[in-house]
Amino acid sequence: MTTRSSGKIAFVVLRDGTGYVQGVVSKQEVAPEIWDAFRQLTQETSVEVTGSVRADERSPSGVELTVTGLDVLGSGTDFPISPKEHGTAFLFEHRHLWLRSRRQVAIMRVRHEVVQGIRDFFHERDFTLVDTPILTGSIGESAGTLFETEYFDLGKAYLAQTGQLYLEAAAAALGRVYCFGPTFRAEKSKTRRHLTEFWMVEPEVAWNDSDDNMRLQEDLISYIVARCLDRRAEELKELERDATGLERVAPPFPRLSYTDAIAKLGELGADIQWGQDLGGDEETLLANAYDRPLFVYNYPRAVRAFYMKQNPDDPRTVLNNDCLAPEGYGEIIGGSQREDDHDLLLDRIRELGLPEETYGWYLDLRKYGTFVHSGFGLGVERTVGWICGIPHVREAIAFPRTMTRLYP
C-alpha cells in the first residue's frame, strides 16, 4: 500500500497477493472521515476497501478501483523499507519485510514456476519421487564442509550434501527416480554463487549412460526455461530481464570435452593446465563463448567425486559433465555416470581414505545386481538466478543462509 494525493483526489496502490490495483478516492464523493483516513494511510498498512471497479487503459492491471469504503486493519507506521535506496545488508536484515517488494514477489513467483516445472517434468516422465534423508552417517561430497549434529547414542549425524547415494539404491527398485530437497555446505565462501543451504533436484536413472544423462539435462533445462517464458512473462518483465538469451535455450546444447575445454581456455588466454579443475572464472570465460548452456564432460578423475565412473577409453578421466549457464552464470548442473564396478569403487573409497564402514550399503548396490546408471544435480537458486537475471543467488531464495547470515 502506497499513497499519493492532491487536494481533491487521492490514489493508493493496493496489493492482495494476486496482483496490484490502483484505488482512487474523490473527496467530493465520500464521507469526510473516509477521506481523512485515506489520506493518512501509510505504506504497508493493511486495509479492507469497498468500491467499484472500472476498466482503465492506463493502468497496468487494466482496471482502477473507485473506493467508497475503507477499514484500516493494521497500521504500517514507520515501515522500515521505503521506496528510496537501501544497502544490501539492511535489506537482508529486513528480508521478512523486503519480500513484499514487487521485485522480490516476482522472483518468488519465478522460483515457484521453476520448482513446479521440475516436478511436473519428472512426473510426466514417470519418475518416482524418493525423498532422501538430510541426517546421514555417510558423506556425499567432501568431508571438510559438513554441518554436524549430535544424534542420540549414535554419535554424529551430518547434514546431507546430496541425496544421490540413496537415490542409486532407489533407482535399483524403481528405475527412474528423483529427490528434491535442501542440501548443505558449511563452506566459508562469500561468492555470489554460494549459499550454505540451497535446494537441489537430483534425478537418477537406471540404464542411462553419460550420453543419455546429458540429453535428460538439456531436455529438463529447456523445459523449465520455456515454461517460465510462457507463464511468467509478467514477472520477467517486472525484473527487466532481457529474454533474448533465454529464448535460444533448446536442445542440443554444445558439448566440449574437458581436454578440448583446456585447449580452448588456452586460446582464450587463461592460464590453466590439464588436470586442474575449472574455477568460476574459467567457467565464465568458456560459457561466454556460447549463446546457450554448455556441457563440459569427462573431467580428470582426480578433481571429481569418488562415485563417478572411470572412463574406459581414458582412465585418467571419468564419465561426468557439468552444465554451464550462459551470460556469466556458470555451473548449474553437475552429473555423471556412476561407477557400477564393485572393486573399482572400493579401491577408490580406500584411495581417498573415506570411512569404508559407512559405505557398506552403497557398495552392496554393486554386489547385488549392479547396473549402468547416471544422474545429476541441478541447483535451484543458480537456475532461478540465471532465469531472473539477478546477480547473486541469495535473492533467489526467500530466507538465504550464508556464513554471515542466519537471521531472519
Next chain:
Amino acid sequence: MTTRSSGKIAFVVLRDGTGYVQGVVSKQEVAPEIWDAFRQLTQETSVEVTGSVRADERSPSGVELTVTGLDVLGSGTDFPISPKEHGTAFLFEHRHLWLRSRRQVAIMRVRHEVVQGIRDFFHERDFTLVDTPILTGSIGESAGTLFETEYFDLGKAYLAQTGQLYLEAAAAALGRVYCFGPTFRAEKSKTRRHLTEFWMVEPEVAWNDSDDNMRLQEDLISYIVARCLDRRAEELKELERDATGLERVAPPFPRLSYTDAIAKLGELGADIQWGQDLGGDEETLLANAYDRPLFVYNYPRAVRAFYMKQNPDDPRTVLNNDCLAPEGYGEIIGGSQREDDHDLLLDRIRELGLPEETYGWYLDLRKYGTFVHSGFGLGVERTVGWICGIPHVREAIAFPRTMTRLYP
C-alpha cells in the same frame, strides 16, 4: 528377478522399474548355453533379455515374454533378502535392498502420488511455493527437541521443526503460500507415529480464519485420497488395502470442539480432564467413533503453541484444530489461526520465556500491516501410512530416521 524351473521349461519374473513380467524359456527352443545361464539365475541378478511378447490372460501384467536371448550384467548371488520372513530390524538394516520388494515399491509410488498431488492441489489454487530455511535461529515449537549445529561465528543453528513462522512473512507478500520440506524433532520417542526427520507441507493463507482453514484442510485431504484411489489402485491392491474407508473421505468432515471432545471421551470411558492435551490413545478413541477424518478444534491455550490466536469468545482456548485420521491413525494435521495482535503475541513470548530477540522479525509482521491469517501442517508419512494402511510410519519413507537408526 526370481526363477523357478522344471526340466524343460523355466520361468523368471523380471522387473524393470515400470512393472513386472514373467519370462519363459523353453529348453528346446534356445541354445544350451542360454538354457544353462537362465536356470542358474538367482534373485536380483541384473540381466538384459530379448524375446517376443505375447498376450497371456493368466498373467497379472497381461503379457508373458518368451525369452530367446540373455545377457547377465550383474550377479545377485547371496542377496540377503529372500522371500522368507525376516525380522524388522534386519529389514531396516538392509533398507537399501529391501526397497526393491513389491510392497516397498508400492508404498513409494503412493508416496510419490501424495506429494505430487499436494503440489498440484496448491499450484492449481494459485499458491506460491516458498521454501523456508532448515537452519534457523528461531525456534518454532518446543526447545527441548531441537537438533543443533555450530554455525560459523554466529553460534548455534537449529534444524527447523516448522517453516510456519517464515511462511507468515511470505503470506504478507504473496497472499497464499506453502512450504514443503523436511522437518526435525530430536524426540526420544519410539512410537509408531514418530520419526526424527519427516516431511511436512504447510500452507499459510492471508485473510483465512480458523473456519476457512479447516475447509482448506478437508479439501486437501479429500483431493489426495481421491487421487490415490484413482491413480494408485494397483499399488493399494498390492498392499491389500481395504479402500472402503478411504472412499468415504469427502467434505465436510465432522467437527468437535475440544470441550465437547472431553465430554465425549468421558462418555467413552477415558480418564481425561478439561485442560489436558489429548494423547495418542484419546485421539484413537475419538477418531474411531467416526467413519471419516475428524476435526477437534479450540484447544486450551496452555497446551498449544505460542503463536496461536487467542479465542475472543473463550480466552482459555485458542483458534486451532487438529485433524484425526480414522482407522486408528490419529493426528495428521495441526493448524490454527495465528495471533495477529502484536501485544498479545509479545506477552505470550515473554510468558513462555522464549528468546525475544530471535523473534524480533516475527513480531514485525504484527507491527507493519497485520492481518488475519491461518495455516496448518500435514505430515506426509502419517498421511501415506494411513492411505497405504501400514502400521508404522517408518515404512512410509525411503530411509527412515529414528532415535536408533541413522543407517543406511
